Amino acid sequence: MPDFQFSNIEKIILTLGTIGCLASFGYEIWRRFKIVLKGRESLPFDRFGERCWRVIREVLFHEKVMGGRFWPGLMHGFVFWGFLVFGLITIDHFATGFGVPLLSESLHHAYSYFGIPFAILVLIGIIALAYRRFMIRPAPLGKTSPTSGFVALFIVVLMLTYIYGEFNLSPIVWKMNWWLHTSVILAFLWLVPRSKHLHLVLAPVNIFFRPFEQPYHTAVNIDLEGSEDELDSMLVDLTRMTKNQVLDVFSCVECGRCIDVCPANRGGGILDPKNHFILDLQQPLLDQGNVDVLGTINVDAGWECTTCQACTEVCPVGNHVEKSDEIRRLEVLVEGKVPQEYQKLFMNLQESGNTEGHTNSPLADRLPSYTPDMEYVLWLGCFARYGLDPNFTKSIENFTKILEFAGVSYGVLENEHCSGDPANRLGDKLTYTMLREHNMEQLAHAKKVVTLCPHCALNLEKEYGKYAEVTYRVSHHTQVIEQLITEGRIKVKKGSEGKVTYHDPCNLSRMLDEVDAPRTAIQASVDDFFELEESGRNTLCCGAGGGLWWKKETKGRTHLVRAEQVVASGADTVVTGCNFCFGMMNQGLKPLTPEGQSEIQVKDVADIVAENMVEISPV
Amino acid sequence: MKIAVLVKQVPGADSPLPIQSNQNWVDEGAAAFIMNESDNYALEEALQIRESMGEGEVVAVSLGPDRIQKVIREALAKGADRAIHIQMDTEGVIDPLVTASHFDHALKEENFDLIFSGLQSDDLGMGQTGIILGEMLGMATASLAMATELGDGRIKVKRELEAGWFQWVSLTLPASVSIQSGLNSPRYPSLKGIMGAKRKELKVVTPNVVDATQSLEKVYLPKSEKQTVMIEGSADQIVEKLVETFRNEIKVL
């Protein structure tokens, strides 16, 4: 690099420009951060090491950016890694302008052997992304935005000016090139905080702070004996976002991966998680300068959500996208506007302690009652207790056969009420409180609980744990089965059931983080197992979550999208680990199976293991 | 605009109702009680009228033993301004003239502009109390309302007729209207509503004795337990038997 001097005037202009743009940058960030600080709860620093490692994986290694959208992800990777490499160069660039370059000429030149290839990668990356954005225009990306155009242009200019600057240029040309590069950087500084490109700054921070728990919603503590002022302030709190949620809104990069994976959206519903749950909140936050904006979320979209957390799982900038809890609790607790079928559901829960309004359960009557000397409480859940799909009763019985064979003692609670999952996910936190308090009393002497319903499992330990201390541990039945197999307490041989696949329940794979136990169990029981697309933590929800099992609206095909995939996969048998998934598969597969193709068998993990257990005949 | 809404507490649809050994009534012990469905719609209609008028009072009125207070509180939580509980044991009381007389006695002095009631109750299904009460109070009456419109000192009611027909009827005020389910979307009680219900006025009154004009002799299960009659034969024979069944047994032809 030639040893060019910058005149005092140039230095003054540079100083003013730099300070001005830095100030503007800083102001816009500060403005948003002030709003973040008004949010509820504190930003978490617990499990510090895990959080740092998560940032490294997701930011540096682009784990979620490349997962799911590999090639665009890689192109973005080029641009991102290029940015990292250019950090030092940019500082040196400005320092040069002030007459105090950081790198000596030889170092600068040596660095260019590194920098120029990266600049080329960045160019490839940004041009590929711009092509995708402006020519192919995939729908989830939304309307084409001029900002994106500018940013693409800026990056291209920056790379070209960098490369050009490394050639032997005449002083005038070099200067002009230098100033062009500088101006673009200053323009960038000005643009970044005012656009989705703020993710440059916020994504690592947001990923660091993201809650470990999925889903994560603030607990709603209701005390009907409290004062009216306390109630009023609690109700106001329901409209207020947490610090994390506000940070999410400003970090959103508008990529639309959340839309891609949303079962309601794919089923033809109106729900668009990117806009309804994140971007719609941006303007209200900025306009009001405050966080009490949850009431602006689109209500109809909110009722369509299955709460499956696919959106949260896939977000590359660490957003907890889903906000159905937030809007539903406002509609139920504050507005009293509840769809009629859910009102009936809530009344049943309040009056009879279960979703169906029944008073007795023949299944529960047949099973042993729990006494504290037994190892497990077998938690049935309303679905099994009241026969929401009569075929599932067999699955419960198969599981009890497995337990008995392994010599594991278990009993059911006489006074088991609904775990409250439907009330919890549908926003009726008052009914949830009633059910939760009742159940915790029933479980007071329990040490270990096992259940076939992941919704129950999730609520009994994790959700209840947000309100009170939970003294028992909860396992999903697939976890117990896996343990029994690996400990050799039951023996399973590989039977032939045709081509067998497994549909991961969203409550189990994502929210309870259990992907392996069911597979261990199934693969020990069958000889021909294959994976569905979108499996494991990326599973596509069956459509019954979030209380939607009880939804009467029949337009929209949220409940059919996954069934279609199963039919298309060529499976003979689909195994599930959740009673709702079981029921949805039973309902969805039949009408979608084309004529001539034989019906696909639906089984629970307990069925397939019991059927192939040695020395036992299943139900 | 003073609107009274007659609400009744009834056993929920899935409640077990074992018949007492003396066959006089059912054992209510295991039943889950809820607000009668059409009464819920009547209440919602009254609340919407009060809201659209910007003024007025909605009074929930119910007759029955202590357990009905739950349904009264529910009406208050949903937005009724105050309530009246006519306290009496209702076992064996089936005569709408009796219940209407009690309502008449409790409401006579208040001069309501409108009385709304559900079309019929899901337990007894007499479907008369609101109309009889209207007649006793000297009000115009209409039943099976699928929509209401207030204006010019009158109320217009869209009556449901058989086979998908409807008819608008305009009534002078005061009027008593019985409301059909489905005409609106009843609200759910909000938390503030539930809390506030505790502070609203709930007046308990004891009724006079009124002689019944009809009485319940006994209750029993339908005589025929479901025995599926299988119809067999060739397709033509089956069709012949089906047509005969439609005509003579089911009586739809």
Added chain:
Amino acid sequence: MMDILIVLEDNNGRIHRMGLESIVAAQKLANGMSLSMGALVMGANGDALAEEASEYNVGEVLKIKNEHLSSYSSDGYAETVKQVIEQENPTYVIFGHTYQVRDYAPKVSAKLMKPFLVDNVDVSPNEGNVVFTKQMFNAKLFSDVTPTGDGPYLISFQSAAFSSEKADVGSAAVRNCTVNLDVSMIRTESEEPFQEEAGGIDLTSADIIVSVGRGIGKKENIALAKELAQALGGELASSRPVVDAGWLPAAHQIGSSGQSVSPKMYLALGISGAIQHVVGMKGSKNIVAINKDPEAPIFEIADYGVVGDVLEITPKLTEGIQ
């Protein structure tokens, strides 16, 4: 003067079917207890109704013509029936439980302070005590109800509790009667009745429903069921898989996520009887199921079952009805 007064309703110039059913009920009561009968007709079509009524064995026909009865009003009809009752002194006044009767008969009850026993499915005449049978708790239970005290007693019978075809024919003289009506007594003004556009399909008010399941095979075959529904004067409905497959719009769906119905007759064609469907129709008064699978759960709740080919039977059934 008569012991039993039958109030007949107008259906566009003919006696309403439920009026004819009331005649059957009255005849049962009359024969069982040796009572005399009379029938009341009124309104704009009074002449035609009187002529038709005179061909039945109803004792005598009372005809009321009054300018204030030219169109129905609850005040007009209630006051008329009340005055006729006071003039003729019947012990039993019998109605069909129509929407119109539900609208005005309670007012008669209130004017006379005499009981109205509604929606009965049977009557057991008995010298000491006439017992009326009524359903309760949405038809889960039956009850026996008796009037106490002196008459008159107003009684209504449920649609098809009796068969209109069993009305005994004969001849009855027509007598003109008058009532005093004042325009100030009539506090309502009615507009012309109208039908709604077929926007949503309200299956809940249908008396007869023909419902198809996956057993109908393919979309094209639904036409067979539709024709049967039309021949029966009923509505077409379906289970959820049919809607999910796109063969019918969701408005036809019956079940836990569709409409809940309890019609007089539910004809289930090729429906297996899965619980999600059954919860939406198990309250039907008469369930007729046709399915080729003898093990189909629908047969557990059906009143009448046919193990057979829906595609063969349905068109023949339509023909047989027409």
